[in-house]
Amino acid sequence: MKPAFSVLFLTTLIGAGQGLLVALVTGQWYFVIGATPRQENGAFYAVGAAIALVLLGLGLFASFFHLANPQRAWRAATRWRTSWLSREVILLPVVMGLGVVYAGVHGFGIRPVLMTFSNQKSLDLTMAVGFVTAGAALLLYVVTGMIYACVRFIREWASSWTVVNFVAMGLASGFTVAAAYAAISSSPLTEFFAADALVLTLVALATRSYQLWRNWRAKSPFTLKSAIGVHHPQIRQLTQGFCGTSFNTKEFFVPGGKGKMAVLTAAFVAFGFLLPAVMIGVGWATGDAALLIAAALAQYLGLLAERWVFFAQGNHVQNLYYQARA
Amino acid sequence: MSKKQLALVIDLNVCVGCHACVTSCKEWNTSGWAGPMPDQNPYDADPSGVFFNRVQTFECGTFPNTETIHFPKSCLHCEDPPCVPVCPTGASYKREEDGIVLVDYDKCIGCKYCSWSCPYGVREFDEVQGVMKKCTLCVDRIYDQTLPPERRKPACVLACPAGARIFGDIKDPDSEAAIAIRENGGYPLMPEWGTQPANHYLPRRKTKMTLHEDELIRADNPLKIEGELPKPPDGSSLDDYSSW
Ligand code: SF4
Ligand code: SF4
Numbered sequence A: 001m002k003p004a005f006s007v008l009f010l011t012t013l014i015g016a017g018q019g020l021l022v023a024l025v026t027g028q029w030y031f032v033i034g035a036t037p038r039q040e041n042g043a044f045y046a047v048g049a050a051i052a053l054v055l056l057g058l059g060l061f062a063s064f065f066h067l068a069n070p071q072r073a074w075r076a077a078t079r080w081r082t083s084w085l086s087r088e089v090i091l092l093p094v095v096m097g098l099g100v101v102y103a104g105v106h107g108f109g110i111r112p113v114l115m116t117f118s119n120q121k122s123l124d125l126t127m128a129v130g131f132v133t134a135g136a137a138l139l140l141y142v143v144t145g146m147i148y149a150c151v152r153f154i155r156e157w158a159s160s161w162t163v164v165n166f167v168a169m170g171l172a173s174g175f176t177v178a179a180a181y182a183a184i185s186s187s188p189l190t191e192f193f194a195a196d197a198l199v200l201t202l203v204a205l206a207t208r209s210y211q212l213w214r215n216w217r218a219k220s221p222f223t224l225k226s227a228i229g230v231h232h233p234q235i236r237q238l239t240q241g242f243c244g245t246s247f248n249t250k251e252f253f254v255p256g257g258k259g260k261m262a263v264l265t266a267a268f269v270a271f272g273f274l275l276p277a278v279m280i281g282v283g284w285a286t287g288d289a290a291l292l293i294a295a296a297l298a299q300y301l302g303l304l305a306e307r308w309v310f311f312a313q314g315n316h317v318q319n320l321y322y323q324a325r326a
Numbered sequence B: 001m002s003k004k005q006l007a008l009v010i011d012l013n014v015c016v017g018c019h020a021c022v023t024s025c026k027e028w029n030t031s032g033w034a035g036p037m038p039d040q041n042p043y044d045a046d047p048s049g050v051f052f053n054r055v056q057t058f059e060c061g062t063f064p065n066t067e068t069i070h071f072p073k074s075c076l077h078c079e080d081p082p083c084v085p086v087c088p089t090g091a092s093y094k095r096e097e098d099g100i101v102l103v104d105y106d107k108c109i110g111c112k113y114c115s116w117s118c119p120y121g122v123r124e125f126d127e128v129q130g131v132m133k134k135c136t137l138c139v140d141r142i143y144d145q146t147l148p149p150e151r152r153k154p155a156c157v158l159a160c161p162a163g164a165r166i167f168g169d170i171k172d173p174d175s176e177a178a179i180a181i182r183e184n185g186g187y188p189l190m191p192e193w194g195t196q197p198a199n200h201y202l203p204r205r206k207t208k209m210t211l212h213e214d215e216l217i218r219a220d221n222p223l224k225i226e227g228e229l230p231k232p233p234d235g236s237s238l239d240d241y242s243s244w
């Protein structure tokens, strides 16, 4: 499939934004359960949530470039019963709205206690809003992943690993951004975020590598025999039926070829996972903010390359009909 | 599922790959309800454009024992179309009354998601209008009361010089289309996906005829060898001077 830059930016940016929201809520929860003695002030969470909103907003902005008729984009919210794309269109603004509320209750210090537990711990409004926000953000990963995983005509995508990877890579990039942000703010949460980011990056490396390997190894089960219904062991296409190109020869094929794919695959493994893992590790040990910022940037670029490869690797069934491209 | 399902039945045994169906389709639809079907660089290098129907050519076997198959391909108006439920706007839909799958250009946002969910690669994006387009089975002429009944057929069917394209309701067992499928082993494309394509293809068939030797000898004018020709009743005629 042809990688569309609008979608590459959309999925990577909102992935990081959602991850950052989840990270902030996790950080707050660490304090509540007593893992860290010093609570961050409300401003830390409010500004963090604002950064997440910027990432989500940029992603949403990028998504409009994918639509040829963005003025009717609101219509895309109507078919949520059957379409994962429609579900994403609804859930993304919901996550953003919850992010605004989360930033708001922290920023204005609106934290009435909602519930007190027998062990003297209590649930205040900020934490409650946080849980809902994080839940919605996690759900959005699943919905985004399902948009691709449910396309059964692209075998490389039609797998639960697609969803797993969207969750893992999104969370990893979000926690890395959170670690960088915490380091800049000299927050005590830095080492928690860095530790989580390191673990998540390595987990994402493992799950994404598995899917890469799985797709490389797998043979296409589709044949021209059933595509044209002629049961002959030897069929070859003489002509696609026209000169030049068409939507079908552009949308479903990758400009570049094998070399580009190999280079970008190596690039995403290195910049998306290995390099950030080292930088996060060292940054965690030294508390060096610059290193953590570099890790977040490298990982973002790496994940852009990753998304390019993800698209390019998708080989659609319809390509059977275009084996002899003009 | 609709009671009526209009469809094309394409006879691969007859199709000669002339592309008359392709050009008539483009001509009718680009100027009608479903159009325009714009082209980019039509007279330059790397032309590109929207077509609802394309004819591809395949070859089976190894030279010299080969067989050429011309393969016309358009939207198959699946009975369980995977392209419809994925559309986030509801622009893609299947008509209850006759089973035709259509796109509402006023609702389509041009996200292209439906084209990913069609295994047959028959949806084509219109770059100019920014909406997804595809075969409509000429929905704007098959019900046109101003046309004589025998002309109320898709443009490709009327244009096909070989008569390779049959149009009809495949749910009506007495229709020409249903009979053609039933009697000639009509089959759907990639049935393993469960899309239940409405369009069917008739396979290549061996057309054989058994002739016995005596059938090769003219035996219907035995009088010419064995007896006299009957005389005309009265007078002479041209036949008296010629007997061919
Ligand atoms: S052939 Fe493709 S576009 Fe047509 S109804 Fe079937 S899935 Fe949809
Ligand atoms: S391109 Fe149009 S018809 Fe296709 S899924 Fe998107 S909105 Fe629906």
Ligand code: SF4
Residues within 6 Å of the ligand: B014, B015, B016, B017, B018, B019, B020, B021, B022, B055, B070, B072, B159, B160, B161, B162, B163, B164, B165
């Ligand atoms: S017009 Fe008829 S014979 Fe010619 S390519 Fe089309 S289906 Fe085949």
